[in-house]
Amino acid sequence: MSGRLMIVSTPIGNISDFSKRGACALEETDIIACEDTRVTRKLLALSGRTSTAKLVPYHDHNGATMRPRLLADIGAGKVVALVSDAGTPLISDPGYKLVVGCHDNGFKVTAVPGPSAPLTALTVSGLPSDKFVFAGFLPPNKKACEAAIRDIRDLSMTIIWFETPQRLLKSLTLMTDILGARLAVVARELTKMHEEVIRAPLPELVAQFQERKSLKGEIVILVDGRQNGETIFDEIDVKIMLQKELHRQSLRDAVKVIVERTGLSKRTIYQLALEMSNATPPE
Ligand code: SAM
Secondary structure (H helix, E strand, O other): OOOEEEEEOEOOOOHHHOOHHHHHHHHHOOEEEEOOHHHHHHHHHHOOOOOOOEEEEOOOOOHHHHHHHHHHHHHOOOEEEEEOOOEOOOOOOOOHHHHHHHHHOOOEEEEEOOOOHHHHHHHHHOOOOOOEEEEEEOOOOHHHHHHHHHHHOOOOOEEEEEEOHHHHHHHHHHHHHHHOOOEEEEEEOOOOOOOEEEEEEHHHHHHHHHHOOOOOOOEEEEEOOOOOOOOOOOHHHHHHHHHHHHHHOOHHHHHHHHHHHHOOOHHHHHHHHHHHHHHOOOO
């Protein structure tokens, strides 16, 4: 058999989701390139499989060294299976450059498809599934995170993000500030014992997660896209409207009016109003 790369998906939390074809592929391949060899050994053991394949680590830190070796193996006729710790390789996981390397060398790439958190989350979310965009992890830096949310604000399709429990509340709060009261879903621990899917407008999700003392597990956030006719207000629009209202009424009432008009969060408008009223020179 000529050499090739096989992209093999593994479960995202429920071992029974490992496909027969995926298990056979790992048994029959020459080399398994794993994100973490210990995790893949455990997967093989749990699924009652024994593999004579050589397990080698392949991740962001050793990719530059390992890639040429794996490509040389494929060129020499070996079958290499690529797996990540959970889900579908390449989806916020290693593999993209290896696949490119195969194409550049004219090597065949095949897939054993299977579970992946973004699609699993989309199917249970109750958000439109005809058009969606998967946007990976939000950047940890606040400014970059805000910019990433602003980038997708005009898209009229469901947006899917990966998130960590530690950052969930901050991200939901930023989303509320920028996207207003859009319908959203937090899908946590999918296919596992403590699976939960919470669907509510963004401000309600913020309120719910503020109440949680501790939060664990793996999380996908999904947010509804821009609706037909939905007006998107940028900061300049909001400032102009606020300025008018601040001339007419108290800060509190002005904030209330603008929140109602824009659907943006009270926190954002209040902050802006405070900045503006402080900046207004005395008469
Ligand atoms: N390649 C994987 C896939 O196809 O699902 C995703 C890998 S990415 C490094 C890991 C992230 O996926 C987690 O931080 C979480 O956001 C999401 N995730 C993975 N498993 C999940 C699950 N069972 N439930 C909810 N989210 C999950």
